[in-house]
Amino acid sequence: MSSPVGAQPLLRVRNLRKFFPIVKGVFRRTVGHVRAVDDVGFDVQEGETLGLVGESGCGKTTTSRCILRAMAPTSGEMLYRRRDGSTVDLAPLSRRELRPLRAEIQMIFQDPFGSLNPRMTLFDNVGEPLLVNGMLNRGERMDRVAELLRLVGLRPEFMHRFPHAFSGGQRQRIGIARALSTNPRLVVADEPVSALDVSVQAQVLNLLLELQERLRLTFLFVAHDLSVVRHISDRVAVMYVGQIVELAPTKSIFERPRHPYTAALLKAVPVADPRVSAGDVLLKGEVPSPANPPAGCYFNPRCPFADERCRREAPVLRELASGHSVRCYHAERLELAVPQERIDL
Amino acid sequence: MTGEPLLSVRDLKVVFGLDEGSVRAVDGVSFDVMPGKVVGIVGESGCGKSVTTKAMLQLVDPPGRIAAGEMFFRRAGGEAVDLARLDPRGREIREIRGAEIALIPQEPMASFSPVHTVGEQIVEAIRLHARQWRPEGGAVSRSDARAIVVELFRDVGISMPEQRLDSYSWQLSGGLRQRAMIAMALSCKPRLLIADEPTTAIDVTTQAQVLALLRDLQKRHGTAIVFITHDLGVIAQMASHVVVMYLGRVMEEGAVDAIFHSPRHPYTRALLRSMPGMHGETRVALPTISGTLPHPFNRPTGCPFHPRCEEAIAGRCHARVPVLRPVGGGQSASCFLHHDEAEAT
Numbered sequence: 001m002s003s004p005v006g007a008q009p010l011l012r013v014r015n016l017r018k019f020f021p022i023v024k025g026v027f028r029r030t031v032g033h034v035r036a037v038d039d040v041g042f043d044v045q046e047g048e049t050l051g052l053v054g055e056s057g058c059g060k061t062t063t064s065r066c067i068l069r070a071m072a073p074t075s076g077e078m079l080y081r082r083r084d085g086s087t088v089d090l091a092p093l094s095r096r097e098l099r100p101l102r103a104e105i106q107m108i109f110q111d112p113f114g115s116l117n118p119r120m121t122l123f124d125n126v127g128e129p130l131l132v133n134g135m136l137n138r139g140e141r142m143d144r145v146a147e148l149l150r151l152v153g154l155r156p157e158f159m160h161r162f163p164h165a166f167s168g169g170q171r172q173r174i175g176i177a178r179a180l181s182t183n184p185r186l187v188v189a190d191e192p193v194s195a196l197d198v199s200v201q202a203q204v205l206n207l208l209l210e211l212q213e214r215l216r217l218t219f220l221f222v223a224h225d226l227s228v229v230r231h232i233s234d235r236v237a238v239m240y241v242g243q244i245v246e247l248a249p250t251k252s253i254f255e256r257p258r259h260p261y262t263a264a265l266l267k268a269v270p271v272a273d274p275r276v277s278a279g280d281v282l283l284k285g286e287v288p289s290p291a292n293p294p295a296g297c298y299f300n301p302r303c304p305f306a307d308e309r310c311r312r313e314a315p316v317l318r319e320l321a322s323g324h325s326v327r328c329y330h331a332e333r334l335e336l337a338v339p340q341e342r343i344d345l
Numbered sequence: 346m347t348g349e350p351l352l353s354v355r356d357l358k359v360v361f362g363l364d365e366g367s368v369r370a371v372d373g374v375s376f377d378v379m380p381g382k383v384v385g386i387v388g389e390s391g392c393g394k395s396v397t398t399k400a401m402l403q404l405v406d407p408p409g410r411i412a413a414g415e416m417f418f419r420r421a422g423g424e425a426v427d428l429a430r431l432d433p434r435g436r437e438i439r440e441i442r443g444a445e446i447a448l449i450p451q452e453p454m455a456s457f458s459p460v461h462t463v464g465e466q467i468v469e470a471i472r473l474h475a476r477q478w479r480p481e482g483g484a485v486s487r488s489d490a491r492a493i494v495v496e497l498f499r500d501v502g503i504s505m506p507e508q509r510l511d512s513y514s515w516q517l518s519g520g521l522r523q524r525a526m527i528a529m530a531l532s533c534k535p536r537l538l539i540a541d542e543p544t545t546a547i548d549v550t551t552q553a554q555v556l557a558l559l560r561d562l563q564k565r566h567g568t569a570i571v572f573i574t575h576d577l578g579v580i581a582q583m584a585s586h587v588v589v590m591y592l593g594r595v596m597e598e599g600a601v602d603a604i605f606h607s608p609r610h611p612y613t614r615a616l617l618r619s620m621p622g623m624h625g626e627t628r629v630a631l632p633t634i635s636g637t638l639p640h641p642f643n644r645p646t647g648c649p650f651h652p653r654c655e656e657a658i659a660g661r662c663h664a665r666v667p668v669l670r671p672v673g674g675g676q677s678a679s680c681f682l683h684h685d686e687a688e689a690t
Contacts, residue, residue: 199389231631278560282553
């Protein structure tokens, strides 16, 4: 995986695995594992947005939780470059060792109704990370919260109100203000706009782009909506059953997908133009269980191009062209259908 | 469109009387559904699209009530009945509900009983509405009903229908569960199908399968569908006629091609613009709709959209409520940019 910027990546994930045991019986014997994340690797450059897409159960959220160290990975490395230039592996760190890093890696949540404490005012909700990080002076905290609210497009006077007084889009802004309170460098956003209406979604996406520019933020953007991911990401990683099947710059992955799953996923998105016909459904069947994935390539039972080798051996993620990696034996010779060009108004 | 409409909604009003005041969830909605056509109702949360469909089935829960308007439904015999006047617990609506007008709900998990097999539940519906299968009178035996369900399951693409019949809803995957729900909705040969966000809770590749199935069934059986969604892509691919709602009112309606290619109402135009597409520029600011959805207790005077409208006419849009009138091209819009007719005050 080459880096477009050339500099050392902000985050380098290698061979990340997270298995959840399946336990059975009175002795809670482990009878198997759900391979939620199974050998995932990617780099995130400073200042870029890496989109992580896939259907439910593909491991995108588990991957982001591991990076946040909301859970400990089963194995693998997550090398994070600190502000002073030193590199630290997040995977083996203890709670105490992680504490100073928490301020640098923050999260924006999906549900703007569940992620704010309804009994705390905006000042307390947004200001709590500051308090935890040692800003004990109340006046100082007030100034900072006011600045943060202004930054996300809310009036500082709202500080003493409670979350229930705000709409979904406004609450999402509050959540963003809280994530930014500690001056993070890496922000993990897990489906930050999927609970919002179209018109509000556009406002929040614009805010994220603007903040990224202004504060030189790095985003790991997890979502299932392909048009949203396409809009905000510099590069996109597509996940399927716990693995990355394709990783490439946004333009090339959407214009010329090289993995049959990516192509099918793009084809499945309903085009907002009645003149473009839906065409045939490419994918039959369902996503296999990560507890019992098929032999060989995980996609082979649903893949129209699968052959003997695909059923026997598992392909690895390999670089096809500069910055474009794919986990498929046949990527070079496939002519994958790209969704038709939209007739613009 | 020629011929008699199957359903004709005229000036429907649904009011929720709450302690804090009354909320006009549906405020004068009119549209027609022609036999065998798909009408899409789009709008953001709170626009009244779901309440409209609940009113059609007399399923508005207190404190909500149908305050005014008519909903003429042409029954199998040819006579028209005003659904708005029917007793919600009366015999006539119970003959229609689930039989002549069926519903595909949004959440199939919450809509099936978890303690009965899916087969039992569909058999019950068929036996209850025996008239739909035995127009000459008489009951449908349990084994006949079971045979019908096996046929239905095959029709909606459920493999091994005999076994699936005896599964509980929680044993089925999301896609299968939604297919079973569609089978249940079709079990009494409805002439009108209401699909309330039927694919919102499922993944994009499964959504593509379900939409293809609905299109195919619609073509083969000629069932009319009222399709509710907030997803403009889904509407473009499913509907032949589109109704755009905002704050309980119809902003614009017309043929799907006209709505997407020559939208006349500023709200429709803004909605289409604010959506990130699968083509075009990425990482640029999206056009947004300024402001937020007003609180239901705080409805703007005049045109409900005027505070957020870029083209609002000073002194006019805030004072009077525009009515839905033809604006050419088979479209109708409620907007003073196109006509001068206001609601009588």
